Amino acid sequence: MNGELRFPEGFLWGTATAAYQVEGAAQEDGRGPSIWDTFAKTPGKVLNGDTGDVACDHYHRYPEDVRLMKELGMQAYRFSIAWPRIFPEKGRYNPKGTDFYKRLVDTLHQHGILPVATIYHWDLPQWIQDEGGWANRRSVDYFVEYANTLFRELGDVVPLWITHNEPWCVSFLSHWLGQHAPGHRDLREALQVAHHVLLSHGRTVQAYREAGLSGRIGITLNLTVVDAASEDPADLRAAQISDGNANRWFLDPIFRGSYPADMVEIYTEQAGPFDFVHADDLDIIRRPIDFLGVNYYTRSVVRAGEDGMPKPVPPAGPVTDMGWEVHPESLYRLLTRLRREYTGLPLYITENGAAYPDRVVDGRVDDPERIAYLRDHFAAAHRFIQEGGNLQGYFVWSFMDNFEWAFGYSKRFGLVYVDYATQTRIPKASALWYRDVIAANGIR
Numbered sequence: 001m002n003g004e005l006r007f008p009e010g011f012l013w014g015t016a017t018a019a020y021q022v023e024g025a026a027q028e029d030g031r032g033p034s035i036w037d038t039f040a041k042t043p044g045k046v047l048n049g050d051t052g053d054v055a056c057d058h059y060h061r062y063p064e065d066v067r068l069m070k071e072l073g074m075q076a077y078r079f080s081i082a083w084p085r086i087f088p089e090k091g092r093y094n095p096k097g098t099d100f101y102k103r104l105v106d107t108l109h110q111h112g113i114l115p116v117a118t119i120y121h122w123d124l125p126q127w128i129q130d131e132g133g134w135a136n137r138r139s140v141d142y143f144v145e146y147a148n149t150l151f152r153e154l155g156d157v158v159p160l161w162i163t164h165n166e167p168w169c170v171s172f173l174s175h176w177l178g179q180h181a182p183g184h185r186d187l188r189e190a191l192q193v194a195h196h197v198l199l200s201h202g203r204t205v206q207a208y209r210e211a212g213l214s215g216r217i218g219i220t221l222n223l224t225v226v227d228a229a230s231e232d233p234a235d236l237r238a239a240q241i242s243d244g245n246a247n248r249w250f251l252d253p254i255f256r257g258s259y260p261a262d263m264v265e266i267y268t269e270q271a272g273p274f275d276f277v278h279a280d281d282l283d284i285i286r287r288p289i290d291f292l293g294v295n296y297y298t299r300s301v302v303r304a305g306e307d308g309m310p311k312p313v314p315p316a317g318p319v320t321d322m323g324w325e326v327h328p329e330s331l332y333r334l335l336t337r338l339r340r341e342y343t344g345l346p347l348y349i350t351e352n353g354a355a356y357p358d359r360v361v362d363g364r365v366d367d368p369e370r371i372a373y374l375r376d377h378f379a380a381a382h383r384f385i386q387e388g389g390n391l392q393g394y395f396v397w398s399f400m401d402n403f404e405w406a407f408g409y410s411k412r413f414g415l416v417y418v419d420y421a422t423q424t425r426i427p428k429a430s431a432l433w434y435r436d437v438i439a440a441n442g443i444r
């Protein structure tokens with residue numbers, strides 16, 4: 001790639017984290033247990049028995065972390081708010097929980113860094129799970145009460161709100177595949193969860209409008225590109241089904257007000273009637289949003305299994321430490337599809353990044369693979385913008401190494417290395433490279 005690729009004036013460059021992955025202070029200032037506290041403490045669920053009890057101690061070290069963000073030139077910081085800090089028990093609001101986020105947001109403003117708040121990033125209060133969790137439609141009302149509390153307390157200092165992070169992970173990964181909290185394996189429950197999460201999104205967008213706040217609100221979806229392993233009709237259909245589960249199951253309700261018919265047929269056959277979808281639910285879900293957050297990491301390649309359902313095909317090309325194929329051109333393909341088939345709204349890459357087995361050598365962390373990964377994905381995003389795509393910002397996952405869910409602390413996604421024994425932060429070479437990209441608003 002020759003020449004410099006400059007991004008539009010005002011393009012927003014940032015990084016992202018999430019509460020349970022970085023904060024620690026799991027019992028501090030009245031925080032109650034979440035389903036991830038429960039899941040992580042369940043033997044065998046998280047590698048090495050790792051938990052978010054301490055994590056990166058961001059709850060206490062955020063002033064140092066925000067100073068480092070500033071030194072690295074970051075313009076925005078996407079963080080999530082821990083619901084169990086705000087409502088640790090049923091019916092009990094915990095102002096000390098909100099106070100932490102007021103301190104964090106105030107510190108960000110002091111450093112000229114834009115706060116971007118994700119309302120839900122997987123840490124459901126355990127008391128709600130004890131009532132059935134997201135599978136219980138009452139969770140929607142609890143979420144709206146929680147969101148309204150945040151809008152009241154932080155609405156005038158947080159300009160960008162994201163209702164949910166990755167509903168696919170909250171529903172299918174956590175309630176069908178069982179890999180994330182609460183670790184269930186029930187397709188019907190996963191479909192109910194997906195619906196209630198989407199419904200809570202729509203209700204919250206409505207609440208945000210009624211609050212009369214001047215910021216913007218959207219949702220973050222983890223999306224991908226699904227390629228068939230061959231032109232065999234069975235493989236092509238398998239890819240269509242995989243795309244329906246990963247992408248269209250969420251994009252269609254949000255932007256078209258309906259679930260994709262082909263997938264409804266399959267899921268009704270496999271999981272029974274959609275009696276949990278009430279008459280006006282989809283009209284609520286499709287409430288207009290101000291932007292779409294896109295989390296992209298990799299594409300997938302599938303073939304048809306014996307039953308015709310999609311089966312993953314191992315990547316042929318280079319992979320990250322997660323085993324995910326490095327495929328920047330699929331970021332361009334995904335963004336182009338969103339614009340062509342779904343929306344002209346502003347898009348933000350709310351997560352993109354890579355895990356690599358980073359090591360400290362003589363006090364430094366050289367991570368050329370991460371630099372190459374980011375450069376190629378920035379170039380793909382730039383190509384989309386050049387063709388008229390309305391991409392307005394990019395948040396690298398992640399600001400610093402952190403708790404990577406079922407992989408514990410074994411996977412390092414950070415631009416900043418964290419020595420968990422000492423909590424020392426070491427900006428990796430990629431952080432210094434990203435600082436130069438932000439300063440130039442482009443890549444050379």
Ligand SMILES: OC[C@H]1NNC[C@@H](O)[C@@H]1O
Binds near residue numbers: 295403
């Ligand atoms: O797997 C990397 C990231 N993916 N999106 C959600 C985040 O919480 C993950 O750490």
